[in-house]
Amino acid sequence: MQHITEQLLSLHERMEAAKKNSPIAQENVTIVAASKTQSTEHIIAAIDAGVTCFGENKVQEAAEKWPAIKAQYPKIELQLIGPLQTNKARQAVASFDTIATLDRLKLADILAQEMQQQEKRPACFIQVNTGEEPQKGGVLPQDADEFITYCRETAALPIVGLMCIPPANQPAAVHFAYLKKLADTHGLTRLSMGMSSDFEAAIRLGATEIRIGTALFGQRNIYLQ
Numbered sequence: 001m002q003h004i005t006e007q008l009l010s011l012h013e014r015m016e017a018a019k020k021n022s023p024i025a026q027e028n029v030t031i032v033a034a035s036k037t038q039s040t041e042h043i044i045a046a047i048d049a050g051v052t053c054f055g056e057n058k059v060q061e062a063a064e065k066w067p068a069i070k071a072q073y074p075k076i077e078l079q080l081i082g083p084l085q086t087n088k089a090r091q092a093v094a095s096f097d098t099i100a101t102l103d104r105l106k107l108a109d110i111l112a113q114e115m116q117q118q119e120k121r122p123a124c125f126i127q128v129n130t131g132e133e134p135q136k137g138g139v140l141p142q143d144a145d146e147f148i149t150y151c152r153e154t155a156a157l158p159i160v161g162l163m164c165i166p167p168a169n170q171p172a173a174v175h176f177a178y179l180k181k182l183a184d185t186h187g188l189t190r191l192s193m194g195m196s197s198d199f200e201a202a203i204r205l206g207a208t209e210i211r212i213g214t215a216l217f218g219q220r221n222i223y224l225q
């Protein structure tokens with residue numbers, strides 16, 4: 001699995017280049033390795049290559065793969081980067097260090113309740129549906145201010161930042177710039193934005209976490225995703 005080491009090296013070079021000449025690029029940008037469909041063997045190869053943070057899309061898939069990996073590598077951070085159904089909130093609070101896809105009131109309330117019961121408080125990002133796409137998760141931009149305030153003040157959740165997945169057929173930079181501005185308005189310091197195809201633009205616009213799948217692991221098996 002030499003290719004993971006090489007891909008990581010090349011990613012780091014491209015990340016450094018993207019930081020140059022951008023006054024708002026962050027010095028510390030974390031790669032969240034999007035490990036959906038990847039085997040435990042590939043995940044461990046990525047850990048050995050130096051990756052410290054992973055993102056899974058499905059609560060169930062994470063529950064199958066990650067307990068064994070966490071037992072061996074307890075310091076690795078695991079993020080939920082896919083949509084969360086309320087009936088999986090309990091398991092998500094138990095299994096993840098970070099939940100990156102908080103996007104609606106009912107979910108905020110249930111997460112708050114679960115965190116209290118489990119005495120465990122995974123950091124949360126609020127996902128914003130910047131492109132207002134019906135098939136995508138995320139709070140709509142016009143509801144974002146109110147929802148962010150609700151999550152922080154009423155639900156008292158540990159909100160650390162914002163996350164978005166821009167529409168595939170549009171320049172992503174507009175969406176990243178919007179998310180950055182919204183985060184600044186609310187004094188939120190972390191921004192999860194950018195994937196294999198657009199992480200350089202995301203870094204230039206202030207991303208603190210980029211979610212990288214194919215540029216690290218190679219093409220996914222489309223029959224498994």
Ligand SMILES: *Cc1c(COP(=O)(O)O)cnc(C)c1O
Pocket residue numbers: 034036057081082165195196197211212213214215
């Ligand atoms: C799979 C996935 C990624 C990574 O996508 P690549 O294009 O393979 O880098 C990022 N974010 C989310 C939410 C994903 O599901």
